[in-house]
Amino acid sequence: MNRPSTGGQGSASQHDGQVPDEVAEHFTSLTRSLLASKNVSEVLERVVDACWRVIPGAELVSITLRDPQGSFFTPVETDELATEIDRLQYRFDEGPCLSAADPDGPALAASNDLSRDSQWLRFGPAASELGLVSLLATSLFPAHRPPQITGALNIYAKRPDAFGPGTASSALLLATHASLALAHTDAVTRAALEREQLRRAIDSRDVIGQAKGILVERRGLSADEAFDVLRTTSQQLNIKVAELAERLTDGHAPRLDEE
Missing domain, CATH: 1.10.10.10 (Winged helix-like DNA-binding domain superfamily/Winged helix DNA-binding domain)
Structure with a gap:
């Protein structure tokens, strides 16, 4: 399913480029480890850790999941601040991870400077007050079998223009790996997570x-x-x-x- 990325004032628009060889090697290693993972939490933790290591400029990483009832939650993150930023989006009912986790939303939601971005009028200023300025969220696609939980891989940074060309390509590859791995684990339920x-x-x-x-x-x-x-x-x-x-x-x- 092809979905356009979001755009707006201050939005990240230059995310095209080749994936470096060293990043490709990380993906190969990640694929092996994901296939060996025994449960959902282990899969998500491996993806978040890989994202934190291979995405230039990434300071905080989290995963948002949306259950079949439409509720959002953060099962894994690199830092409690990432969870706090995610919860702001859940409370305001707006933000990149909600947009990317929406089955009808964009595959990619991004901003180069939340303090000047008009995409999310409440979330943007609140996140910038906590020191987060740049962000990139990309969709996790649901499996064909129930429960069809959607989600997003969220990457945050504390400086503007933190994510350069090629970042989106790497993030989309990581999200694809996560989606494929999740499809092969046991049914994803909030209680199990x-x-x-x-x-x-x-x-x-x-x-x-x-x-x-x-x-x-x-x-x-x-x-x-x-x-x-x-x-x-x-x-x-x-x-x-x-x-x-x-x-x-x-x-x-x-x-x-x-x-």
Whole structure:
């Protein structure tokens, strides 16, 4: 199904271009890992993580899903701020992820500067107040069999004109991979996603707590200071806090436990 992208004042209009070889290699690796994924949450997390790594300028990534009753939710994201931005769109009933997740909407919704964009009169200013300026959302296409949940892959950045030529091509490829993988998993239900997400959140919280304890004991930090060290280092290394925490507890992390 071919659908035009949205446009408007401040909208991203130059998203054509070739996908670089190194990105193509990431897609090949992603395809293998997606086919090996055992559940919906794992599929979505792999796609979001790949998007965060291979899309130049991507600072926050999330996935929006729209259930058969028309309700929107965010099952996975790289940062809680991404969920907050998504929820603004759900509350205002406008925004790129809603447009892209609509079966009759555009395949691509984008903006180069939300503070000056007239596409979303309430969402745009609210998102820019939280520091998000550029965005790109592309559709996840539903499977032919029920439940036909639609969705969008959402990419956010804190500076204007963050996404250059070729970004849309890469995002569309990632969204296609996600759609195909989801079509081969068990039926997607909100309840199942929430159960899986809760289980993973508990696991992540436990390992982060262990890592904080190591830093508190060995470096004499407070719990808040220990988490700040984890968060700052994760940003520098471009990996998730939970992954860094797991490396630290396994003894394979950078020497965070030393001054």
